[in-house]
Amino acid sequence: MKYFLRTICALFLGLYLSLFLFYPATESAPKLANYFLYHQITDAQARELAKWDLLILDMEVQANSPTQLDLIKKINPDIILLAYITSEEIRDDAGTQSWTPLRRKLSQGIDHSWFILDHAGAKISIWPGTTMLNVSSLCPTVNGVKFNQYLAQFVAGEILSSGKWNGVFYDNGWEKLSWFTTSADLDRDGQAETNPDSHWQEGMKELFDTTRRISGGKYLVVTNGTSRVFRDNVNGIMSETFPAAGGWKNVMEVYRFQEQGVNNTPRVIVINSNTNNTGSQNNYRAMRFGLLSALLGNAFYSFDHGDQDHGQTWWYDEYDVNLGEPSGPARSLTGQSYFSEGVWRRDYSHGIALVNSSATEQAVDLDGEFEKIRGTQDKTVNNGFIVDRVKLPARDGLVLLKTFRAVDNIFFINGSFARFYDFFGKRARNGFFVFEDGQSGGANIFRGDIKGNNLMEKIVVSGPRLTIFDDTGGIWYNDYPLDPNLSANLSVATGHLSNNTSFDILLSAPRGGRVALYNYHGSLIKNNFYPFGKKNIGPIALAIGDVDADGRGEAILGVGAGAPAEILVYDSALTKIKSRFFPFGNKYQDGLKIAVGDINGDDKIEIVAVQTKIAKPIVRIFDQKGKKLREFAVDGALGGVVEQLGAVDINFDGNDEVVVMTK
Numbered sequence: 001m002k003y004f005l006r007t008i009c010a011l012f013l014g015l016y017l018s019l020f021l022f023y024p025a026t027e028s029a030p031k032l033a034n035y036f037l038y039h040q041i042t043d044a045q046a047r048e049l050a051k052w053d054l055l056i057l058d059m060e061v062q063a064n065s066p067t068q069l070d071l072i073k074k075i076n077p078d079i080i081l082l083a084y085i086t087s088e089e090i091r092d093d094a095g096t097q098s099w100t101p102l103r104r105k106l107s108q109g110i111d112h113s114w115f116i117l118d119h120a121g122a123k124i125s126i127w128p129g130t131t132m133l134n135v136s137s138l139c140p141t142v143n144g145v146k147f148n149q150y151l152a153q154f155v156a157g158e159i160l161s162s163g164k165w166n167g168v169f170y171d172n173g174w175e176k177l178s179w180f181t182t183s184a185d186l187d188r189d190g191q192a193e194t195n196p197d198s199h200w201q202e203g204m205k206e207l208f209d210t211t212r213r214i215s216g217g218k219y220l221v222v223t224n225g226t227s228r229v230f231r232d233n234v235n236g237i238m239s240e241t242f243p244a245a246g247g248w249k250n251v252m253e254v255y256r257f258q259e260q261g262v263n264n265t266p267r268v269i270v271i272n273s274n275t276n277n278t279g280s281q282n283n284y285r286a287m288r289f290g291l292l293s294a295l296l297g298n299a300f301y302s303f304d305h306g307d308q309d310h311g312q313t314w315w316y317d318e319y320d321v322n323l324g325e326p327s328g329p330a331r332s333l334t335g336q337s338y339f340s341e342g343v344w345r346r347d348y349s350h351g352i353a354l355v356n357s358s359a360t361e362q363a364v365d366l367d368g369e370f371e372k373i374r375g376t377q378d379k380t381v382n383n384g385f386i387v388d389r390v391k392l393p394a395r396d397g398l399v400l401l402k403t404f405r406a407v408d409n410i411f412f413i414n415g416s417f418a419r420f421y422d423f424f425g426k427r428a429r430n431g432f433f434v435f436e437d438g439q440s441g442g443a444n445i446f447r448g449d450i451k452g453n454n455l456m457e458k459i460v461v462s463g464p465r466l467t468i469f470d471d472t473g474g475i476w477y478n479d480y481p482l483d484p485n486l487s488a489n490l491s492v493a494t495g496h497l498s499n500n501t502s503f504d505i506l507l508s509a510p511r512g513g514r515v516a517l518y519n520y521h522g523s524l525i526k527n528n529f530y531p532f533g534k535k536n537i538g539p540i541a542l543a544i545g546d547v548d549a550d551g552r553g554e555a556i557l558g559v560g561a562g563a564p565a566e567i568l569v570y571d572s573a574l575t576k577i578k579s580r581f582f583p584f585g586n587k588y589q590d591g592l593k594i595a596v597g598d599i600n601g602d603d604k605i606e607i608v609a610v611q612t613k614i615a616k617p618i619v620r621i622f623d624q625k626g627k628k629l630r631e632f633a634v635d636g637a638l639g640g641v642v643e644q645l646g647a648v649d650i651n652f653d654g655n656d657e658v659v660v661m662t663k
Contacts, residue, residue: 029323033270033300037310040064048313050075054300056169059083063101069164080166083159087170089130113140114147118183119192126180137202138186152210160215167220175227208233226254232263238270242290248357252339269299277306284378292397295353296330317375322652324349351401356392370400409448410646415441416661420650423600425632428657450520452501477522482509495544497553508540531557538562545596545605547624560592581626583609597647597656612642
């Protein structure tokens with residue numbers, strides 16, 4: 001398969017290839033699963049569950065909470081929903097409980113001859129309150145149908161046909177029946193089978209294949225266990241209570257084996273770690289060990305209470321991290337072959353995943369500087385420190401982010417010090433000096449896709465000069481769009497204003513009160529625009545964003561020196577004022593910077609304003625009408641003058657952070 005390296009035996013005889021290889025993920029990591037087996041869910045639970053990428057929900061939710069299932073899909077259209085059903089047992093009270101309508105219907109079609117008996121003629125149970133059913137190929141036929149065929153027909157006809165699911169999760173997809181009982185009489189001849197496992201495997205394969213065939217091949221079929229036998233019959237497996245079954249090495253090898261399957265794509269692998277029924281939600285080490293092990297490949301990850309209660313919506317700091325796409329396969333840092341215990345690392349576009357699967361603490365040289373995430377839970381681990389070496393405890397893992405010298409998709413003053421704040425005013429990442437080689441100190445620089453071609457272009461403002469570079473470094477524009485005699489930088493903003501493909505560029509001189517609009521390659525669209533009137537000649541702060549969510553960008557313009565600080569929101573044609581407000585009252589006149597971004601994660605663009613010339617500047621966040629949503633003070637050290645304000649997702653959590661830049 002093209003996504004996997006082969007063992008290079010001819011060149012490295014006697015050596016093991018110490019790489020963990022999966023096909024590349026198409027989604028950003030980590031991918032999160034929730035194994036939530038309550039028979040009904042509330043609206044509040046539905047909203048919480050919609051945060052995950054994959055849900056395994058009990059099939060009864062279809063009947064008991066159909067509107068909540070629809071709500072989950074509405075909130076997260078890309079979520080994968082798998083219907084949970086046991087493959088080889090049924091609740092003893094399934095036919096009598098009002099809250100199990102699907103199981104009641106299932107039980108009505110189960111013939112008494114389909115229950116497994118032992119050699120003494122007694123039914124077999126391996127889980128309290130349930131009785132085992134005969135999935136094997138030796139199951140008696142009733143009206144031309146065996147139990148595995150009947151179950152597949154039920155799943156296809158009663159569950160998948162509802163249109164609410166992406167697939168089915170068959171619990172207890174065991175490879176060997178003999179793991180649980182050695183007295184099973186599968187063919188009802190009064191004798192325990194001498195080799196029940198082969199018949200069991202044949203029956204399981206038929207269950208999986210029949211489900212896929214009669215449902216049109218459109219749905220995922222997933223099971224659990226650590227089996228290698230059913231890889232070609234299912235889309236994947238869930239490894240439950242990771243890594244209890246067989247230890248880390250064995251489970252990870254099964255994980256790799258499952259990911260390498262070529263039949264029944266896409267492959268869906270789930271690693272479920274849990275507290276082993278202790279309920280210790282704050283066992284961060286156990287959570288990290290499973291999560292980082294999952295990140296060595298392309299698995300979804302789940303962490304909950306345990307097999308006695310799969311029904312939590314626990315959320316962890318690491319879940320908010322976006323590591324991006326994998327840069328390559330996982331590799332051993334301690335010289336191990338495939339999944340021998342040791343330290344393993346996988347690089348991603350935004351950071352790295354580290355796992356220490358050994359029984360002793362390991363010192364790890366990171367071969368460069370990385371940043372720990374800044375968490376609110378296990379702060380001794382996720383403390384935001386910059387590190388080039390870490391001590392990783394036994395059976396633990398660590399998420400680390402790449403450090404930066406420059407920031408994409410916002411304007412930054414070359415050589416300024418940038419600090420990053422979340423919606424609540426907490427530090428989102430460590431501050432650093434932003435700098436790009438080849439550009440003069442103090443230049444105002446933007447790097448991003450301004451043409452709408454998925455490539456990176458660049459805008460540089462140096463004094464009165466504007467230079468626009470294409471993705472190859474060629475120059476689209478290099479001239480003085482306003483007054484060539486200015487000594488300070490032009491005010492500048494870019495974003496979607498006249499169209500939704502390429503960016504436009506708003507410009508204003510430090511004095512004069514005039515604004516001009518150019519397109520992405522420097523053609524003039526509108527000139528001699530005075531948003532605050534010709535009498536207001538102070539500097540104008542600029543931003544562009546669709547703050548009223550009407551599908552078109554707005555120009556957000558602010559003044560704050562020599563006049564009360566005021567913000568105007570203009571329409572995309574710069575002809576109509578949609579709203580105006582005073583962000584710091586009608587007396588503050590000491591300078592203003594503005595930016596726009598989704599700071600609070602509500603999928604709406606907010607307006608951010610900051611005072612510029614006071615020792616302890618105040619940041620305020622507003623909606624498009626000027627309603628204040630949040631405010632916080634920022635450190636005005638290193639000069640005390642805010643030179644630039646921006647908003648960008650610096651820690652890859654899906655929300656923009658406020659970026660305050662000072663000299």
